[in-house]
Amino acid sequence: MGSMRIFARIIAFMAALSLAATPATAQSILRDAESEALFQDMIDPLAEAAGLQPGAVEIVLINDPSINAFVAGGQRIYIHSGLINAADSANQVQGVMAHELGHIMGGHIISTRDGISKASNITILSMLLGAAAALAGSGEAGMGMMMMGQQAAMGSFLAFSRTQEASADAAGAEYLSKAHITGKGSLEFFKKLQNREFRYGYSQNDEAGFARTHPLSGDRITRLRQDYEKDPAWNTAPDPDLQRRFERIKAKLYGYLAEPSATLRSYPEYMDSVPARYARAYAYHKDAQIDKALAETKALLQKNPDDPYFLELEGQVLLESGRPKEALAPLREATHLTGNTPLIASTFGHALIATEDRANFSEAEQVLRAAVARDRENPFAWYQLGIVYASEGDMPRARLASAEQQIMSNRPAQALQSAEVAEQGLPTGSPDWLRAQDIAMQARAELEQRSKRK
Known part of the structure; x- marks a missing residue:
């Protein structure tokens, strides 16, 4: 529960x-x-x-x-x-x-x-x-x-x-x-x-x-x-090779954005190419046909079991279907094969947290801290890192993570509030304290610009 x-x-x-x-x-x-x-x-x-x-x-x-x-x-x-x-x-x-x-x-x-x-x-x-x-x-x-x-x-x-x-x-x-x-x-x-x-x-x-x-x-x-x-x-x-990869991501994007019925018309089941299976996996998952979505990911992995993006997809389907423990293995491998690419590492961190097994939280913190260090423009990763900090009772850093997420999500009022609370609890002069000040200044500037436009 x-x-x-x-x-x-x-x-x-x-x-x-x-x-x-x-x-x-x-x-x-x-x-x-x-x-x-x-x-x-x-x-x-x-x-x-x-x-x-x-x-x-x-x-x-x-x-x-x-x-x-x-x-x-x-x-x-x-x-x-x-x-x-x-x-x-x-x-x-x-x-x-x-x-x-x-x-x-x-x-x-x-x-x-x-x-x-x-x-x-x-x-x-x-x-x-x-x-x-x-x-x-x-x-x-x-x-x-x-x-x-x-x-x-x-x-x-x-x-x-x-x-x-x-x-x-x-x-x-x-x-x-x-x-x-x-x-x-x-x-x-x-x-x-x-x-x-x-x-x-x-x-x-x-x-x-x-x-x-x-x-x-x-x-x-x-x-x-x-x-x-x-x-x-x-x-x-x-x-x-660029063309092969382009066809994959074009189908992936279509499967993500289109209604499932449109995707299945464009990529009917008799098509067994990688782009077709990619698009259908998204369509089936969006349509809550989890078994079919997993069947498509399995077929992709049979063609290339070491493709990190196929592993990411399998882990993502499992994770978003409420099976985070099963998602850990493919997501951990995808993270490893891509050299800890921040976006995939963030998904892995998400899965570790979603298990709600506290034994996984230490690894989640390491993974997420590394992800935001390499890619700060990832509000989802900041949100998850905030969950980890809160679970450890480190509320100042939890609020700082919230401020990072809020300023990127165009919510300057909430970001300002979170940054000010974080600043009060962080060691004066520390990098995190300085970052809280920076976010607060940015948020105030954005709020001032908004008020002038009214």
């Missing part, structure tokens, strides 16, 4: 995270270890071609059905889930990344969203696999919107001036060339969007149309083709 109470509290928290974002102010950030690893491998050669170090540019996936990508300052590229859903290949997405990198290197900073780098909802895709309330809040409805977004090609894809666009086009072509990556995918994707523009009748004057914000004239595409076709990399075959 006690373990189910803690498990219920965690599920309730996940639902609250999913429902926290309001479309008018911020989209939710979708976080998944496998997807982030792929995106990093896709952008790194382009970043190196631009003179940056590997890992210097970060790709952030936004839960938004429109076909969109943008930069908003710093070295982050924001890509909407609708763009991944619309793309046919990893090479096409790399073309978009190269273009956006051109905006970063050219100093073209524009954002139509207030504070997108502090989006009010960070959704851990692999951690919310079976949380029905969370999925109802941002998943099923989101996929319906995604399909409409695909058809209409709405949004503000790469919304910059013609001069900046031309500059980004040229820079993107240069980065692709230096990285020995063909520009065919880039051209295919821009042509795909131009076809949508024609099909749905958007003009340069449409308020919300793609054409207005990112005009894809025939002349512009012709210039791109001329640049790409004369490049030595034009006939270089795209990386087959």
Whole structure:
């Protein structure tokens, strides 16, 4: 009974995270270890071609059905889930990344969203696999919107001036060339969007149309083709491993966001490919068909028993089905195989806590502390760490963990209160005490900005 109470509290928290974002102010950030690893491998050669170090540019996936990508300052590229859903290949997405990198290197900073780098909802895709309330809040409805977004090609894809666009086009072509990556995918994707523009009748004057914000004239595409076709990399075959991984994460994303019935139509049971099984596992789990979900994960593991993401999926299905003890083995192995990747380690820590076996709490604390040390932008991990601290009677650090989670979840009033309580109980001058002060200052600043906007 006690373990189910803690498990219920965690599920309730996940639902609250999913429902926290309001479309008018911020989209939710979708976080998944496998997807982030792929995106990093896709952008790194382009970043190196631009003179940056590997890992210097970060790709952030936004839960938004429109076909969109943008930069908003710093070295982050924001890509909407609708763009991944619309793309046919990893090479096409790399073309978009190269273009956006051109905006970063050219100093073209524009954002139509207030504070997108502090989006009010960070959704851990692999951690919310079976949380029905969370999925109802941002998943099923989101996929319906995604399909409409695909058809209409709405949004503000790469919304910059013609001069900046031309500059980004040229820079993107240069980065692709230096990285020995063909520009065919880039051209295919821009042509795909131009076809949508024609099909749905958007003009340069449409308020919300793609054409207005990112005009894809025939002349512009012709210039791109001329640049790409004369490049030595034009006939270089795209990386087959990147394409294989892209097909996996595209199906995974679809299975996570779509209604189960839509997923099963797109990936019917006779399809036995890895992407199909991946998508169906999510659909079955969301539909509370746990045996079928586990059958899909078992089939995936039979193909590759050491795939950490298949192990993560198996552990996640078990965990979210109320079987945390059974989830420990696959999640522990997935954590080990990925070198303690923070997102997977956080899921493992979640499972350790959900057993409510106090013998597991010490390991959970170690795992979660390591996870937040490497990735502080993980409110779910902070919440779990707060549970561990509270169980040990360390309430100041429990409140500090709550403050970390609340400030990232766009709840500055609660964050301020938690930080002030934490500060009073922490040793003066300690790193945690200083961090509590920082959060309190940030929260006050955000509250002041809100009051000025009223």
